[in-house]
Amino acid sequence: MKTLMKPVLIAILMVFVLASGCNKGSDESPINLFSVEDDIEFGKSVEAEIAANPQDFPVLDKATYPEAYQHLERIRDSILNTGLLYYEDKFEWKVRIIRDDTMLNAFATPGGYMYFYTGLIKYLDDESQFAGVMAHEMSHADLRHSTSMLTKAYGVQMLLSILLGQANSQLADIVANLAYGLGELAYSRTMEYQADEKAVEYLYQTSYDARGIAGFFLKLDDAPQTPQFLSTHPSPENRIEKINEKWTELGGKEGNTYVESYEAFKASLP
Ligand SMILES: [Zn+2]
Numbered sequence: 640m641k642t643l644m645k646p647v648l649i650a651i652l653m654v655f656v657l658a659s660g661c662n663k664g665s666d667e668s669p670i671n672l673f674s675v676e677d678d679i680e681f682g683k684s685v686e687a688e689i690a691a692n693p694q695d696f697p698v699l700d701k702a703t704y705p706e707a708y709q710h711l712e713r714i715r716d717s718i719l720n721t722g723l724l725y726y727e728d729k730f731e732w733k734v735r736i737i738r739d740d741t742m743l744n745a746f747a748t749p750g751g752y753m754y755f756y757t758g759l760i761k762y763l764d765d766e767s768q769f770a771g772v773m774a775h776e777m778s779h780a781d782l783r784h785s786t787s788m789l790t791k792a793y794g795v796q797m798l799l800s801i802l803l804g805q806a807n808s809q810l811a812d813i814v815a816n817l818a819y820g821l822g823e824l825a826y827s828r829t830m831e832y833q834a835d836e837k838a839v840e841y842l843y844q845t846s847y848d849a850r851g852i853a854g855f856f857l858k859l860d861d862a863p864q865t866p867q868f869l870s871t872h873p874s875p876e877n878r879i880e881k882i883n884e885k886w887t888e889l890g891g892k893e894g895n896t897y898v899e900s901y902e903a904f905k906a907s908l909p
Pocket residue numbers: 775779826831834
């Protein structure tokens with residue numbers, strides 16, 4: 640599917656990945672027209688777009704802030720080392736920090752390129768909360784939620800026509816719709832619950848408190864702003880309940896929150 644690299648599709652992916660909403664009440668589509676290789680190609684394209692736009696995405700330089708990246712990669716590796724991710728070896732799982740203290744945000748592209756804003760890192764209290772958020776993002780990539788939603792939103796026939804170059808006028812419509820901020824391409828409620836559940840499963844195999852992501856949602860009650868990537872997700876209360884259910888189902892093992900190492904992580908940021 641070489642034609643997938645069409646700039647306009649990359650633009651669609653950009654909008655999708657960065658979209659904040661979710662498609663209320665819709666169910667996850669089991670159909671995914673794209674190959675795993677497509678997910679990786681999309682991810683690389685988005686990564687390149689982000690790298691080319693330092694004004695919009697001021698990515699923290701790894702050579703200048705090696706300690707911050709060591710923390711980030713250490714947390715990522717503890718999740719990868721659970722052996723629970725389907726594409727543990729196939730995806731690069733590159734992690735980047737975006738310098739913007741006003742953004743409580745994180746996102747992962749298809750193929751597992753992940754971005755965390757300094758605002759989110761500084762907002763959280765301990766490492767289990769951050770690891771929970773990271774595990775959630777990793778599971779969206781690992782379960783290939785982006786390309787499932789893209790398949791669902793535009794339909795197999797439509798996407799095939801676009802990919803075969805037979806539907807260029809529809810492409811213009813899609814792009815126009817996306818430009819007006821329609822949220823059809825964002826993750827479904829089901830996908831969000833699924834990513835929360837996976838986050839608990841992953842962390843349960845580490846020394847972290849597997850309910851870390853619930854700690855994050857609890858904290859949101861006092862938040863001055865709802866984080867962008869959660870604004871229309873299922874309600875935090877429902878999510879906390881399901882996270883606790885999953886944790887109990889797994890055996891209710893207490894884990895560590897790692898406040899000290901997380902403080903060191905924060906202190907390594909500009
Ligand atoms: Zn999510």
